[in-house]
Amino acid sequence: MSEFAKGEVWLVGAGPGDAGLLTLHAVEALRTADVEIQDALKSAKVLEYAAGAELVFLGKRGGKPSPKQPEINARLVAEAKAGRRVVRLKGGDPFMFGRGTEEVLALVAAGVKFRVVPGITAGIGGLAYAGIPVTSRDVNSSVIFLTGHDHTGLSPEGIDWAAVGHAAGMIVLYMAMRHMGEISDKLMAGGLSGDTPVAVVMRASMPEMRILDTTLARAAKDIEASGIGAPAIISIGRGNLLREQMAWL
Amino acid sequence: MSEFAKGEVWLVGAGPGDAGLLTLHAVEALRTADVEIQDALKSAKVLEYAAGAELVFLGKRGGKPSPKQPEINARLVAEAKAGRRVVRLKGGDPFMFGRGTEEVLALVAAGVKFRVVPGITAGIGGLAYAGIPVTSRDVNSSVIFLTGHDHTGLSPEGIDWAAVGHAAGMIVLYMAMRHMGEISDKLMAGGLSGDTPVAVVMRASMPEMRILDTTLARAAKDIEASGIGAPAIISIGRGNLLREQMAWL
Known part of the structure; x- marks a missing residue:
């Protein structure tokens, strides 16, 4: 350079x-x-x-x-x-x-x-600190990254959430805490199971990192009850299940 | 750490x-x-x-x-x-x-x-060296990363390519050079236009970096004619059009 x-x-x-x-x-x-x-x-x-x-x-x-x-x-x-x-x-x-x-x-x-x-980026390296691999050969060979709000402050209207649910084995959301209820509903309406594992990682990579394990159906309520706030990364997919084996900090 | x-x-x-x-x-x-x-x-x-x-x-x-x-x-x-x-x-x-x-x-x-x-990762940082932003507020608020082959050496059979085409404004492929013809066909069959801009970036971030600008319909033939080989990252989407304005190396 x-x-x-x-x-x-x-x-x-x-x-x-x-x-x-x-x-x-x-x-x-x-x-x-x-x-x-x-x-x-x-x-x-x-x-x-x-x-x-x-x-x-x-x-x-x-x-x-x-x-x-x-x-x-x-x-x-x-x-x-x-x-x-x-x-x-x-x-x-x-x-x-x-x-x-x-x-x-x-x-x-x-x-x-x-x-x-x-x-x-937090959606790859921050999740790694939480023991969550964004791809794994036996679990998913694709990962999609989305932002949870657009310039209007609402969740992006142009997103085909059913396609998102079918396209990738792992979905990683940035700035989505406020809209997680709406996003979960759309992903489930598009065919994703309510049991799909969800991890919410606040302050990824920092000493004060906090991790919430939940599911797509429960995510919005659990986030509210947990007191976890932004900035946080939300990962959706079976790869979250590897966390228990891989947590390394 | x-x-x-x-x-x-x-x-x-x-x-x-x-x-x-x-x-x-x-x-x-x-x-x-x-x-x-x-x-x-x-x-x-x-x-x-x-x-x-x-x-x-x-x-x-x-x-x-x-x-x-x-x-x-x-x-x-x-x-x-x-x-x-x-x-x-x-x-x-x-x-x-x-x-x-x-x-x-x-x-x-x-x-x-x-x-x-x-x-x-080359699919974000390597593309940046080529002047290609993986997300842009006015162009795409989502990006999907996929690998072009699985453990069998073939393109991943589990991928719903129509959903991929609808899910993300930018598609970034790793290790996909050999299967680009098949992948392009599947994305076009799923509804993506053959005119969708494609960039192939070889040896991203290195002094010997080479970039091929093409389209989804022409990508496989142009890759073959160019002599560009692996390792390369392939990006598919309108964001590639920003490259001309943004090239910075």
């Missing part, structure tokens, strides 16, 4: 949380950056690598709403045009439900050079 | 090829290992980190067939029982079509302690 030059924006995947899942490219970018822009607060260990950079936090704070995407894009462009090396730090991977595409296209439109540094 | 103790086996994802996509945990494991066991040759830069370890190569060599999985499992167990720190280095992520589950279950059965260190 080429050198991080002044006036460039690097979109960097931070992984699911454990700082040890940062890539070498991510660490180098954080060490070189003049400014580091993030939505959600990252762990202190991750931010240690950016000790030399100004830290800009664009997330929700003090009850104020999050800034809109166009504001974030404009800030990225402005920092780059000011001649700074800008790291845009994203949870997981920038292209896995991270809105990385929108930011890249805004940079391209403004003539700002960029790089994308892939990260470990 | 705890310390790498003698007698343990760590399954470590090496990422798609670029050594800069190794995680900090992966580098630490390679530096600590007494023995490093791999199928496919990894880049010299990746192996520099394992300079202190014995290197065991279990892949095809000199026309001999690859060792069977039970032989690999037995070797992992034997090295661990001999009190060594064993890194089992895998391309991409150990749980994304990497047979990691089988190896972990063999270790569990033998009473060998293990860890899994997730890696960047």
Whole structure:
């Protein structure tokens, strides 16, 4: 990968949380950056690598709403045009439900050079910390990843949930906690058994990780009763049953 | 992550090829290992980190067939029982079509302690190097990953290809080069347009990366004519059209 030059924006995947899942490219970018822009607060260990950079936090704070995407894009462009090396730090991977595409296209439109540094996505690497393999030769040779809400805040209307249930041996949902009741109903209406094993993994890869084992029929109620909140990854499929044998943390 | 103790086996994802996509945990494991066991040759830069370890190569060599999985499992167990720190280095992520589950279950059965260190999978991070985002808010809010062959060497018989075509806005295939004609036919029979954009990315993330742009109807013939060979990732969907705007290497 080429050198991080002044006036460039690097979109960097931070992984699911454990700082040890940062890539070498991510660490180098954080060490070189003049400014580091993030939505959600990252762990202190991750931010240690950016000790030399100004830290800009664009997330929700003090009850104020999050800034809109166009504001974030404009800030990225402005920092780059000011001649700074800008790291845009994203949870997981920038292209896995991270809105990385929108930011890249805004940079391209403004003539700002960029790089994308892939990260470990929580739906693969975070689940591994919970002992859940997203694929297994004897269980499933396919896995589908979906986000539980679209830009309207509702579950995606364009999704053919019956097809989802038939297409993949494992279904992994991001940002789906609020809509799990609706999603479960649609998957069951599409033919998936209510007994299908479901795991809900909160704060995957972090010391405070919590895991809830449930089923498709019970998931929404069990999530509510458990007090488990976002951010969480939900995996649906027989591969969850391997967890008991594989838990390794 | 705890310390790498003698007698343990760590399954470590090496990422798609670029050594800069190794995680900090992966580098630490390679530096600590007494023995490093791999199928496919990894880049010299990746192996520099394992300079202190014995290197065991279990892949095809000199026309001999690859060792069977039970032989690999037995070797992992034997090295661990001999009190060594064993890194089992895998391309991409150990749980994304990497047979990691089988190896972990063999270790569990033998009473060998293990860890899994997730890696960047080529179907996400490798495609990013080609300028292909696996998800984009305006294009697709779901992505499905499949392997193009099962343990019989044929394309997986259990796959409902019509459902696959309807379930996800982006389809990413691993190890599918030999069966692309059959897979394309099944996806088109299931309703996917022959004009659907397809990208074939060989040696993703490496300096020798090659990219073929084609369509579902033409993919198999174009792959044959191009001379592009395995290892390659095939992505199917409108997201491929963003590549022209986003190519960044």
